[in-house]
Amino acid sequence: MSALLLVALALVDAALSGFRASGGRNGRIRRRAADLRAARRGLLPGVPVLATSAAVALAVLGAADDRGARYAELDAAAWRMLAVLLPYAGIVAVSMLCYLAGSFRVATFAILAGLGPLTMVRPLLVVGGVVAAGWGTSAGAAVAATAGSGILLVEPYVHRRWYRTPL
Amino acid sequence: MFGAGYESGQSSAGRAIRRVVHAEVVDGGRDSTLTTSCRTATNSGGEEVGRRVREHAAYRAPVSPLEVSDLIVDHHPGSLDRVPVARADVVATLRAAGQSRGARIAARLPVLDGGLLDPAYVDRRLVAVHTELQRLSEELRIPERLAHLLGPLLTAVRSAEDAPDRIRVVDIGCGLGHVVRWLAAHEVLGPDVEVVGADVHAALVAEATRLADDEGLPCRFTRANAFRLDETAPGTIPTPGAAVRAATVYISTGLLHHFRGPDLDTFFAAQATPDTVAFCHYDIAATRIAPFGAWLFHRARMRDPLGRHDGVASARRAHDDTTLLHAARAARPLVPLIHEPTTRSNPLCTTLRPVLGIRPDLVGPLRAALGKEARRLQGVAG
Known part of the structure; x- marks a missing residue:
């Protein structure tokens, strides 16, 4: 369950990273297709990041003498990571809902008090999640560090790969 | 910001x-x-x-x-x-x-x-910087905010006995023309309204034109001097000077803080032409948190250090409501008004607010068209 939640969070984050990477590069007004394409481009590196993280998890699991204990250790690490990331994700979701469904005044509030600052603290939250996951467990730290660093690299990668200059 | x-x-x-x-x-x-x-x-x-x-x-x-x-x-x-x-x-x-x-x-x-x-x-x-800035404009829904006020303003304009058959809205200092293109794409102003963007920077005008053509939007862009609106400007589009000269309503977003002192008065005075019925200029609300907000938002959303630097500087240059109201009196006989004055607005909900000017006989129709929103209007006497 914890692994599924983390995978879901990572995929959503990767898609949003792709969207952010394209931000400020396409001046057109009607951009739905371009935005969806940017989100898909975020998933392109996001999936390998997840696959790499899963491979690291399987490796540390396979190297353990007591795989049951190691699995429980990783599961606990995953829940600690979720304890940091889920509240953040919840606030982001509420802010996005307000932005998309609210009037322009509510949307402005959602951007200024929510989505703007939340974007700024996102790297700190990811690092916090990695630290929490890896607290007292080198196996958890290895998996979390792989996933965390990878997910932070999605946006700059997509930006450099597809959105270096205005379209 | x-x-x-x-x-x-x-x-x-x-x-x-x-x-x-x-x-x-x-x-x-x-x-x-x-x-x-x-x-x-x-x-x-x-x-x-x-x-x-x-x-x-x-x-x-x-x-x-x-x-x-x-x-x-x-x-x-x-x-x-x-x-x-x-x-x-x-x-x-x-x-x-x-x-x-x-x-x-x-x-x-x-x-x-x-x-x-x-x-x-x-x-x-x-x-590139302007394209990034457009992202901020999109996120803060600036065109939508402007259209929310421009609609009632044009209703008031149409109610005049001498109302023109065709209303021309000109965006001064349009940059990449985001507002103009948004208005054209969403067709919110009505079929009798033509939207034109004016800027002196040829590269920005060319890019605005390219983007509009790419999407087939019913709008156009021209080069013009904001200080000399009544002159024919050498342009890249057919009859550019005529487009600017014959504006019924002038609009802008984020332009006013570039003018200081007498230049601000000159800017408004230049719009007191026989053809001009109203203007609506949005600019940064000069609140205490504006500079910090500008820093934070530009840091989160913009990559170019030049854009980040100028974004914060522009927030620090923003005029207060009183300054704008007094400067707008230079457009006499147009009556100056502020919509959503900073003293009556939540700074987290209103980042830009407009100074309006409208012919005296149309102030009543404007208030009627605004309905409850009219309570957010403030004149020189409050």
Whole structure:
């Protein structure tokens, strides 16, 4: 369950990273297709990041003498990571809902008090999640560090790969 | 910003004709304004500005921050031809104003022989910055906010006995024309309304035109001098001067803070033409949190250091409501009004607010068209 939640969070984050990477590069007004394409481009590196993280998890699991204990250790690490990331994700979701469904005044509030600052603290939250996951467990730290660093690299990668200059 | 900086980027009209640098000095509660016209055509221009700014700095008085993008482009006031800009002048001006970060940004700009800024690079850079600024405008729904007020304003215009058959809305200092293109794409103003974007920067006008053509939007863009709206401007589009001259309603977003002192009055006075029924200029709400908000938002959303720098500077340059209301009186007989004054608005919900001008006989119809929103209007007497 914890692994599924983390995978879901990572995929959503990767898609949003792709969207952010394209931000400020396409001046057109009607951009739905371009935005969806940017989100898909975020998933392109996001999936390998997840696959790499899963491979690291399987490796540390396979190297353990007591795989049951190691699995429980990783599961606990995953829940600690979720304890940091889920509240953040919840606030982001509420802010996005307000932005998309609210009037322009509510949307402005959602951007200024929510989505703007939340974007700024996102790297700190990811690092916090990695630290929490890896607290007292080198196996958890290895998996979390792989996933965390990878997910932070999605946006700059997509930006450099597809959105270096205005379209 | 809360609001802001982007606003800055949308407006090169004011900056380009003359690089007018105003150092506002507050001394013992008495405001005095220094206006220095800086022509980069002469190498001494920047030094002159620097000298004047240093003189005022000697009084340890606060000086309005300069925007790098205002300094790196210059046009001849009459012909609108591009005037070469010396990088050393820009750097010296920013250093003299105590803006070391801005000076470092300018110092990294590439130059041609003779130390003149590479105009092609500057154009590309400014188009990129303006595209990033458009993102902020989109996120804060600036066009939607403007349309929310422009709709009732045009209803009032149509109610006039001498209402024109065809209403022409001109966006001054349109930059990449985001507002104009948004209005055209969403067709919110009605079939009797033509939307035109005007800017002095040819590269921005060309990019705005390219984007509009790419999407087949019913709008057009032209080069024009914001200070000389009644003159025919040499343009790149057929009859550009006519498009600007015949505006029924002038609009802008993020332009006003580029004008200081007498230039702000001049800007409004230029709109008091027989054809003009109203204007609606949105600019950064000068709240206490605006500079911090500008920093945070530009940091989160913009990549180009030039855009980040100018975004914060523009928030710090924002005019308060009283200044705008008094300056807008120069457009007499149009009646000046502020919508969503900063004293009555939540700064987290209102990052930009407009100063309006409307013919006296249309103030009543405007209030009627606004309905409950009319309570957010404030005139000179409050």
